[in-house]
Amino acid sequence: MSKEERLTDGDLLDAYSRTVVSALEACEGAVVSIAVHRSRRGQQALGAASGAGSGFFFTPDGYLLTNSHVIEQAGAVEVVLGDGTRHQADVFGHDVHTDLAVLRIGTRDPQPHLVLGESAGLRVGQIAIAIGNPLGFSQTVTTGVISALGRTLTGRYGRSIHDVIQTDAALNPGNSGGPLVDSTGRAIGVNTAIISGAQGLCFATGIDSARWVVTQLFAHGRVRRGWIGVSVATAPLTRRVARFHQLPHDTGARVLEVAPGSPAARAGLEAGDCIVAIGERAVPHADALQTGLGEDCIGRALTLAVIRRAQRVPVRVVPVEAPGQDTLASSLP
Numbered sequence: 001m002s003k004e005e006r007l008t009d010g011d012l013l014d015a016y017s018r019t020v021v022s023a024l025e026a027c028e029g030a031v032v033s034i035a036v037h038r039s040r041r042g043q044q045a046l047g048a049a050s051g052a053g054s055g056f057f058f059t060p061d062g063y064l065l066t067n068s069h070v071i072e073q074a075g076a077v078e079v080v081l082g083d084g085t086r087h088q089a090d091v092f093g094h095d096v097h098t099d100l101a102v103l104r105i106g107t108r109d110p111q112p113h114l115v116l117g118e119s120a121g122l123r124v125g126q127i128a129i130a131i132g133n134p135l136g137f138s139q140t141v142t143t144g145v146i147s148a149l150g151r152t153l154t155g156r157y158g159r160s161i162h163d164v165i166q167t168d169a170a171l172n173p174g175n176s177g178g179p180l181v182d183s184t185g186r187a188i189g190v191n192t193a194i195i196s197g198a199q200g201l202c203f204a205t206g207i208d209s210a211r212w213v214v215t216q217l218f219a220h221g222r223v224r225r226g227w228i229g230v231s232v233a234t235a236p237l238t239r240r241v242a243r244f245h246q247l248p249h250d251t252g253a254r255v256l257e258v259a260p261g262s263p264a265a266r267a268g269l270e271a272g273d274c275i276v277a278i279g280e281r282a283v284p285h286a287d288a289l290q291t292g293l294g295e296d297c298i299g300r301a302l303t304l305a306v307i308r309r310a311q312r313v314p315v316r317v318v319p320v321e322a323p324g325q326d327t328l329a330s331s332l333p
Helices: 009-027 207-220 239-244 263-267 286-292
Strands: 031-038 051-057 063-066 074-080 086-095 100-105 127-132 140-154 160-167 179-181 187-194 202-206 230-236 251-258 274-278 302-308 311-317
Touching (some): 009 127, 009 140, 063 187, 074 100, 086 207, 127 160, 127 187, 160 187, 187 207, 202 207, 230 286, 251 263, 251 286, 263 311, 274 286
Antiparallel strands (some): 031 051, 051 063, 074 086, 086 100, 127 179, 160 202, 179 187, 187 202, 230 251, 251 274, 302 311
16 A cells, blocks of 8 residues: 555644644734724714724735725724734725725835736645634634636626635635735635625635736825726627627627716717727627726727617727726725
């Protein structure tokens, strides 16, 4: 009998345990609790917290990642470190469309921080470890595997959140904003959502999306996206139309509504048009249209391929910067 065949469940469990413990040691001190004090009639009170979540340092000089919904309508935000010390935090920036926010605390001492990994190279089945403060129980660890990749969730303001990781590492209220880490302790996602009533269906925004949001906030103080002013939904094309126009797909982004005075309206887009490409990039569904309208599209003429009454029509449109997202209800001190 070979050595591999002689391995017992205990041996395997020990190896798994060592992996998890080693990953947690790499995260020590970097994961924090966030206490949110909601504003009331314009007043800021540092009494009992009216909201709570998790977050984690990603730089040694006090910058943290969390969820946008954690700090929404905050009058004041406190960050509670692992040793119990409290720091008042400023909201450096947030993006409701990815449910991400960056906080910062004033600190003279370097903070333990997580290394940001990559979500593009993840594989279904690999270990996923969630760290946070569910239901007020601080520094709670749950483990599981990555159940699926590339999920799309509809955010609180209607825009899709892309590059979402599905995992069965248990999440509960209070885990929001905490890190999802891999077996080396690198952050691969920001825990963001659970489905009420479901078991083992938990989600995290991919760390590649978080890195892009952080870059945008540091560069511009906000997240910049292109906008043409249409409401769309994924819709099927007839097989005959798809084959006649030699499309690589038989679905597209059907225009449901065109905002008056928008770039789409000025370009002549109509309700019922089905957008199938942006330039040479295929648009097989509504999400592809949204991801195709990035910052680099702002102010630059694009040619949309549109199926209109079975005919393929080119439509030239110039996206503008997306209207400003809802800001926090109260300014932080």
